[in-house]
Amino acid sequence: MDRMREHLEGGFPNEACGALLGRVDGGDHQVVEFRAMRNTVEDRPWDRYALDPLEQLRVQKDAEARGLEIIGFAHSHPNHPSIPSRFDAEHAWTFYSYVVASVLDGKLGEARSWRLDDGQRFREEPFVIA
Numbered sequence: 001m002d003r004m005r006e007h008l009e010g011g012f013p014n015e016a017c018g019a020l021l022g023r024v025d026g027g028d029h030q031v032v033e034f035r036a037m038r039n040t041v042e043d044r045p046w047d048r049y050a051l052d053p054l055e056q057l058r059v060q061k062d063a064e065a066r067g068l069e070i071i072g073f074a075h076s077h078p079n080h081p082s083i084p085s086r087f088d089a090e091h092a093w094t095f096y097s098y099v100v101a102s103v104l105d106g107k108l109g110e111a112r113s114w115r116l117d118d119g120q121r122f123r124e125e126p127f128v129i130a
Contacts, residue, residue, distance in 0.1 A: 003033075004018065004034040004074055005108045008075075009106055009107060009108055014078065016075065016103075017038075018036045018037045019037055020099065022068060022069070023068065037059065038052055072113075073099070075101070077103065079104055089122055092122070094118060096115070097113050099112070113125050113126070
């Protein structure tokens with residue numbers, strides 16, 4: 001969580017993003033590691049993010065080599081609530097967890113986790129830090 005907070009705050013006033021590495025246990029996603037990634041959006045980085053596909057592939061291969069997988073993604077919403085946007089829903093996949101963190105004036109506020117259902121709507125899921 002500290003690594004994620006540091007990266008998301010460091011991206012302010014733009015959106016920052018990264019991958020959540022871990023394991024799936026039944027329907028629960030257990031995050032073991034946050035991997036900071038580069039936001040490739042250039043025209044609207046303050047309210048959009050996109051991942052570099054080659055960087056994502058490298059993160060995935062590294063995770064698999066250690067018995068982990070990408071189980072989700074995290075990104076910040078600078079000076080906005082920790083609720084997925086329409087853009088987020090249009091670019092999400094149903095398997096992954098999406099942590100959306102509100103970063104207010106450069107400081108992490110609330111972070112919430114969401115998963116897209118088959119009806120293409122985000123449903124909040126438990127976000128427990130152990």
